[in-house]
Amino acid sequence: MLEIKNVTKKFGELTAVNNLSFTVEKGQVFGIAGPNGAGKSTLYNLITGLYPFEGSIKFEGKEIRGFPSHKIAKLGIARTFQIPQTFPSLTVKKSIAIGNYFGSDAEFDPAYVDEILKFVNLYDKQDEKTGQLKLLDKKMLMIAAALGTRPKILMLDEPMAGSNSKEILSLMELIKRINQDMGITIIIIEHFMKVLTELTSKLLIIETGTEICCGDPNDVTSDSRVIECYLGDGHD
Structure with missing residues (x-):
């Protein structure tokens, strides 16, 4: 449904997204995580047409690189932001x-x-x-x-940030219903690994704009590279 291929975005000497490739399937809940400054929100900005970039982004087989944000929205890609707007x-x-x-x-x-x-x-x-x-x-x-x-795809940017445990459960339930009852594909950036492992069927970890690991959430969170770069040495 959404194909990201060899996408790179540089701001001067800083490479925010580095030759990133992945695919989101229709009906999937696809998770993205990584340390602060890993390029997660920049990636969202590329998908939704806010910045020019190198590489290719296809939605339902159609190249959308260079499309303005309003046209991408009308094609069926909607997003939220870290700070409620x-x-x-x-x-x-x-x-x-x-x-x-x-x-x-x-x-x-x-x-x-x-x-x-x-x-x-x-x-x-x-x-x-x-x-x-x-x-x-x-x-x-x-x-x-x-x-x-x-939307056909709903992109959520850290929806759990600043929420207590009860609010997190409410948001998780809503996301599940959007996916299951409305049939909308979900992409979610989140720091809470428990949320990602419970909600998603596929999880991508990035660091400095580069893929570290991508696959089944339980396998990803057990990967030594992910533990080292993101979860920390004290993670068991």
Whole structure:
């Protein structure tokens, strides 16, 4: 569904992504992890058209290198950010409606907006201003706005950051339902290995923009190279 081939991105002398290649299959939950500064978010920025790069990115067999972000979104790739991005003066419902109106080539569908509100458990808060929401609800809203674009792939950038254990469980359950009930392919960057091993079917570890290991999450987290570069020498 998504094919990354020999992708490289340099900022001056700094190589943020280094000859990276991997494939995400339709229906998969694909995980990406690595130390801070490994190039994870830069990779997301390349996939979603924010930076030029060397190499190839194909979505459903079509080369999308050079496409602007809005065109990539309308093809069916949506993303969230590490820090929740909302429109503070808008209501929850209008924020999701904007995603549905501008992020999809399909006609604006108020019924679908209501469906998403219920799906992410924000229906009772639909008239609240987003600037007044708590962190978990802002995260749910950011995911909901992305779902409003009717994506085929949803890219989540550290959705668990700053969350307590109860909130993490809620977010994990939502991600599972998005994948299983809505049939949306998920790519997730996350630091919590337990989250990745429970959610994903394939896990990629990168360091300084280079692949360290990729495969079954349990095998990856047991790999000595991963333990050394990411999990730490004290990991058992």
